[in-house]
Amino acid sequence: MTAPLLEVDDLRTWFRTDRGIVHAVDGVSLTVGRTQSVGIVGESGSGKSVLARSIMGLLPPRRTLHPSGRISFEGQDLAQLPARRLRRLWGAEIAMVFQNPMTALNPVVRIGRQLTECLPGLSGAAARAKAVELLRSVGIPAPERRLAEYPHSLSGGMRQRVTIAMALARDPKLLIADEPTTALDVTVQAQILDLLERKRKELEMSMIIITHDLGVVAGRTDSIVVMYAGKVVERAPTRTLFARPRMPYTEALLKAIPRIDDPPHTRLDAIGGRPPDLVDPGPGCRFRDRCRYAQPRCALEEPPLRPAETPGHEYACWFPVGTPEGAAAAGADARTAGRPAISVEA
């Protein structure tokens, strides 16, 4: 097997704030193979967007600390590359699709010019022809006419198609889609995701889809990485993750997906509480306060990421779901019902 396209190793991205240092991404490792698609799942504030922006070098330099970590793309360490080489890499080799197509397009510049700006080396008629071809390839009807229009005359879904066309303009090897469907209508979501998947296959590129919605990545990505509070808590091939989640957080996320065959007025199984403060998460498992199986040990020791029996599957939990330890913890929980989930005597 050849070297993976993208390799992130023990990446830490911290931000300096007035309240202290925010550990937004805290020791994340990630590999994306060629033509592979990876989903990164987590709720707001889990560090998934910061991870993407770290890869793209899009963080505010004065506030950002990188105490450790290595990001290598095709074997070259991005931190070692000079700014000029990096600029050639971005857009051409690694491209990004953003969350909100309403703000990702410049409102006062025509679609045509925004697209042709992504096509260096081409000018005039050639650039125009390529822009039309790009728009057509992402399923925009009457592309010739769209070139002269401003973003406000396009619908949200159409705009997202335009931003995808812009990202694909230079045949990147890696596409990072940061919540590509969050700002869109549910009916349009599936179309955009199918479009992304189709283009990935056509162009043989790798893709990272970042989302808070497990439904988005279900059945579309090769593997899924679940992030919580700046850390990877579980990673597995997509099928395995859905069939046999180990980390209680993943299980809770799966349960929180509403099902169409539930009877009406079924209460949604939401995860209570909020993610921990990333300024000082403290020792122990970061999910412990919201975990239904939390045990005293969870507050004292942080579980490392360890392999499961299923291949390519890793999780960070002392009492994983579907194992004897987990069952014991679940039983203990039943016995202590009515009392706080954890109580640590000094």
Add this chain to the structure above:
Amino acid sequence: MAVQTEVAAPRLGFRVPGFARRHGFVYAFALAWLVIVVAAAALADLLPLPDPTAQDYAYVRSGPSGAHWLGTDSLGRDILSRIVHGARVSLIVAALALLLGLTIGLVLGLIAGYFRGFVETAIVTLADSMLAFPALVFLMVLTGVAGQSLTNVVVGLGVIYVPTFVRLARANTLVFAQREFVLAARAGGARSGRIIRRDILPNVAVPVFSYSFVIVAHLIVAEGTLSFLGLGIPPPRPSWGAMIAEGRQDMADYPHVVLLPAAVLFLTVLCMNIVGDRFRERLDIRESAV
């Protein structure tokens, strides 16, 4: 729809022109007045008017007559001609000063808002200290030291409005620099200069240009004030402010010498503000729709 208005119009006794019907009488009038003023200023030399500096001793301080439609001033100079030629001075000074203030202010504001940090602190501090300095004192010192000339008045007024544009441009740059299309441009490997020029400038230009109308109105008044105080364009070139100043002594007996240029100045500034406001409204609506 069109048929109905055609039928309804004769009842008013006259047909409302289409433009006024769509945009309102006040706006149509303001626009028409500005067009007249600008055209008069541009074509002043071609119009069949007497020389603005020629003195007609047969008609000193005369009221409107066939020879002098708006009368003459204390030196027998034709007031209409002086108002028309004065419009040229007022508009040239206002336009050039605006251009100067806008260009410098916009560039500094974009740099401050985009790069932040030390550069921003330096530019904002400079702009704030300029705002704290009394404008009139600055202009008096400038014309006192460098002499009274068109160039000095333009430079003086332009410099005074630099901080206004710095603040406006910086505030808008801060907003647009946060937008995802800027992030997308950076993700596409664009340099800072290119992002400022092609992504931020077109957005910031919208509010800045619509505000310019209001600033032009301010500048016309400022030029009038300077001329009134004798710090503006040196005589005998006519300027509205200077005309008001010159007629001041005889105001009780010959009010038209003062009131006519004052009325033109007032009307022009008012119309400028009306058009500027409408401009801003329309641009705001488009902005929110996007």
